[in-house]
Amino acid sequence: MAMFDGPGTFDDSGTTVWLPGETAYETATRVFNLAAPARPAAAVTARTLDQIRAALGHARAEGLPVRVHSTGHAAAATGPMEGSLLIRTELEGDVEIDPRRRLARIPAGTRWGAVVAAAAPHGLAAPHGSSPTVGAVGYLLGGGLSPYGRQLGLAVNSVRAIELVTADGQLRRADASHDPDLFWALRGGGGGFGVVTAVEVELSEAAGVVTGSTSWAAEHAGPLLTRWLEWTLKAPREVTTSLRLMNLPPLPDVPPALVGSTLAVDGAILVPAGGDPAAAQRMADQMLEPLLATADPVMSTWALTSLSGALEAHMDPTDPVPFAGDHMLLSELDEDAVAEFLRLFGPGSGSPLIVAGLRQLGGAFAEPAPDGGALDHLDAPYCYAGSGVPFDAAAARALEEHRAKVRTALRPWDTGRTVPSFVESVTQPQRHLDALAVSRVDRVRTRVDPDGLFRGDIAPNATSLW
Ligand SMILES: Cc1cc2nc3c(=O)[nH]c(=O)nc-3n(C[C@H](O)[C@H](O)[C@H](O)COP(=O)(O)OP(=O)(O)OC[C@H]3O[C@@H](n4cnc5c(N)ncnc54)[C@H](O)[C@@H]3O)c2cc1C
Structure with missing residues (x-):
């Protein structure tokens, strides 16, 4: 990691870690809920897998816990970020629709408005919520109440695969046949598993x-x-x-x-x-x-x-x-x-x-x-x-x-x-899992993040471990 005269801290991959006071820090830490500003020690806007890996390397080198967000709609529901490295996910690429399999591949950072715009010309409906500006990833990881929910169920049930970079820098794909335990825990388990880079969601004709x-x-x-x-x-x-x-x-x-x-x-x-x-x-x-x-x-x-x-x-x-x-x-x-x-x-x-x-x-x-x-x-x-x-x-x-x-x-x-x-407040317990589910989720987290690099990203009270 080398320091340059200009703003930010650069590493060999060109990833820039921005510090308070720099314009790009303000961009990376922008949140939808202006009542809950994010003030981490440093921030990155990640568009590629390499940038995520470099950010994780920087966090390890500096001893900073890692936090992740997309749009900051849930900024008040997440713990304080002081002393952390915040990764804002804006993964490059468009929403890809596979009309034959009725699947949408959604890069992290994408908002529901863009998913609907991509799927609708194929006569396919996405399990979005009430707002076009909410990010698909945070919404889905948290269950997702859709205006189609009584017909289609919780939105998270339509997730068919989740790709994420874990603390070891590995890109993992979790689905029904690849690490099904991680796939189970990611869907509603309370976060803190890594940086989600894409989700695949089943659409409805x-x-x-x-x-x-x-x-x-x-x-x-x-x-x-x-x-x-x-x-x-x-x-x-x-x-x-x-x-x-x-x-x-x-x-x-x-x-x-x-x-x-x-x-x-x-x-x-x-x-x-x-x-x-x-x-x-x-x-x-x-x-x-x-x-x-x-x-x-x-x-x-x-x-x-x-x-x-x-x-x-x-x-x-x-x-x-x-x-x-x-x-x-x-x-x-x-x-x-x-x-x-x-x-x-x-x-x-x-x-x-x-x-x-x-x-x-x-x-x-x-x-x-x-x-x-x-x-x-x-x-x-x-x-x-x-x-x-x-x-x-x-x-x-x-x-x-x-x-x-x-x-x-x-x-x-x-x-x-x-x-x-x-859940709108960091002080509110997230009581949606029973003790058995919480301990199963904890076991998965310990496996994929043994040092607790992402522990600050776990929804408050969604775990008994930390
Ligand atoms: C105006 C408005 C309307 C809403 N309508 C609905 C609705 O109809 N139905 C509903 O269920 N909810 C609704 N919500 C709530 C919304 O779904 C949650 O706030 C959700 O968490 C937002 O996700 P986000 O990614 O946009 O937000 P963020 O605040 O960016 O992310 C929320 C959390 O998700 C996790 N996360 C986000 N991105 C990543 C990533 N790339 N990798 C790993 N973890 C990540 C992090 O833990 C983060 O703290 C609404 C909220 C608002 C403000």
């Missing part, structure tokens, strides 16, 4: 998607929440929806009808190849019927769209924002739960959250996958997620206090379990 969002003034939240919960108990598995109470500020990207307190129900129904779009539209209509009978909406966008439509329905922010959130998997919600939900988030609640909602689980989400990984299904019927903007210290405090209030109030329905991709 699809003719289109019926998707959209309907919003009402929040004053109707009580009856709308009750009707939606009633519908979820008998909903067809083809439909996956979420219900959210929102308090949106008057920003240029926010449609005027959605400024202020509203309640939105959005979701998607994937129309299989050769399927009947009219039947999918009827399912959406049947879901909306009792809600529309309750009150007139202020906006509604449900329609048959191209396969990229389901990336827009949830209206997630696409530019980096500061946010602080919380998440729980909840059991069946009764009248008392509805009352608590309204007291915490409804009109007049004084909730500091921008959004608080429930994603509908069940269906294929609840079914273990044949040959699935450490996490392959979710037992709970609802996934709670709430998020606000800590724009100053007082707002951050208000969010923290509200979070504690929510946790106390929803305790009767809290299953104590989580979806790892939804």
Whole structure:
């Protein structure tokens, strides 16, 4: 490793390890969640396998633990990076689609928007989440709740292979026939195995998607929440929806009808190849019927769209924002739960959250996958997620206090379990694996990373080892 006069520290392969204060350090450490800046001792943007290997060599030489990220959407859910070397993965190459085998090969660093754009012209749907800017790797390693999830299951179940560089610099391919134990542990085991360079994901043949969002003034939240919960108990598995109470500020990207307190129900129904779009539209209509009978909406966008439509329905922010959130998997919600939900988030609640909602689980989400990984299904019927903007210290405090209030109030329905991709805070235990699974994952980690080079990258509380 030789030092040059210019910025950064170079090694023989041309890899540059950037230090705080250098522009490329700021690029490599960029995160989507601006409330959780990453400040490692040094940072690398890796585009090739050699660059990853060189970065690992540098970390060993300098005695730095290694951290990995792609987009920093989960920056608040990962431990502090001080004293580490951070590798940002932006592996070169495009998303490759094999239409015959219905497979997408996705280089690490790729966002779901690019995967959908590559797969859709082949009539193939990817198991993406609600946002086009989320990275495929972090989402899949953490389970992945897709708007097609009740139809297709947890997104991680569609992963067919994962390639990674481990602490010894070796490129390994983990799949059903190559190191199946590592393949099992990688899928939901909590990270810390190495630097993932690519994933292969099975796609679904699809003719289109019926998707959209309907919003009402929040004053109707009580009856709308009750009707939606009633519908979820008998909903067809083809439909996956979420219900959210929102308090949106008057920003240029926010449609005027959605400024202020509203309640939105959005979701998607994937129309299989050769399927009947009219039947999918009827399912959406049947879901909306009792809600529309309750009150007139202020906006509604449900329609048959191209396969990229389901990336827009949830209206997630696409530019980096500061946010602080919380998440729980909840059991069946009764009248008392509805009352608590309204007291915490409804009109007049004084909730500091921008959004608080429930994603509908069940269906294929609840079914273990044949040959699935450490996490392959979710037992709970609802996934709670709430998020606000800590724009100053007082707002951050208000969010923290509200979070504690929510946790106390929803305790009767809290299953104590989580979806790892939804955990928003480093202080929240990731309780999605049982003790047996945790010790099996630990054994795999000890085998592929005996010195614990990646130990800081393990999701908090997803292990008993370190
Ligand atoms: C606006 C928004 C919408 C979202 N919508 C959904 C949704 O619909 N469904 C859902 O399930 N989740 C959703 N999420 C959560 C999201 O899936 C997680 O935050 C996920 O971890 C993001 O992955 P990433 O790679 O983009 O993020 P990063 O923060 O870059 O990575 C998260 C973690 O993944 C690991 N990782 C990332 N890249 C690599 C790599 N190359 N090698 C090894 N490990 C790596 C690291 O442990 C890292 O800490 C959403 C988040 C946001 C902010």
